[in-house]
Amino acid sequence: MQVKGSNAVIVGGASGFARATAELLAARGAKVAILDREGTAGPEVAEQLGGTFHALDVLDAEGTEAALDAAAEALGGFHIAVNTPGGGVAKRTIGKDGPHPLEDFRGVIELNLIATFNLDRLEAWIMSKNEPDEEGERGVIINTSSIAAFEGQIGQVAYTAAKAGIAGMSLVMARDMGSLGIRVNAIAPSLFATGLAQGINPEFEAALTKDAAFPRRMGKADEYAKLALAIVENPMLNGGTIRLDAGTRFSAK
Secondary structure, three states: OOOOOOEEEEEOOOOHHHHHHHHHHHHOOOEEEEEEOOOOOHHHHHHHOOOEEEEOOOOOHHHHHHHHHHHHHHHOOOOEEEEOOOOOOOEOOEEOOEEOOHHHHHHHHHHHHHHHHHHHHHHHHHHOOOOOOOOOOOEEEEEEOOOHHHHOOOOEHHHHHHHHHHHHHHHHHHHHHHHHOEEEEEEEEOOEOOHHHOOOOHHHHHHHOOOOOOOOOOEOHHHHHHHHHHHHHOOOOOOOEEEEOOOOOOOOO
């Protein structure tokens, strides 16, 4: 898909992976809509990029639909969607005080997996109304998994289940929507210098990334953005989950 002249919705676009992706897509000629929570830097980011901001709480299903509809109306439809909701808890299946609280597990699944599926189904419906390009493509969806989906560490059972679900949806959704010309992929990052990991001291970063092959450092948000751009531009990337991890394989802890 050609980025120049396309429209993109970026969920979580006020910061981190999503903001870097919004900035890169805008620099390449896309119109962007930033979707994020109230009280974030979303409005400022949207203004800087000449786009629009739409308040969004991914745990509010009806509000999510309204925000995506508003973004589509503002842009005149959209062809690219990048989704980055996520978060987790650090709890073992069985701890000293008893079993993993079921509500905590359910909450992580809701925030990561269910919210992502809800975004995907609504975004795909809007994309299905696009006129196809010369290759028959109507849209591309990029979700955010994690390498924890494949080698989750002790205490990551809920997060691993959620991110594995996101990875697992890619091929099925791509098959579901292949006849419509809508592609679906996921990116599975390792440790990146975003959110709470920003600004940690070099010694701690070295300890966290010691198992990487190269480079032995945390990833940068713009490296996620570059992969997202490659997915958008390459029509043969479909139905998969791409690791972005410098050869890292998580140990048990």
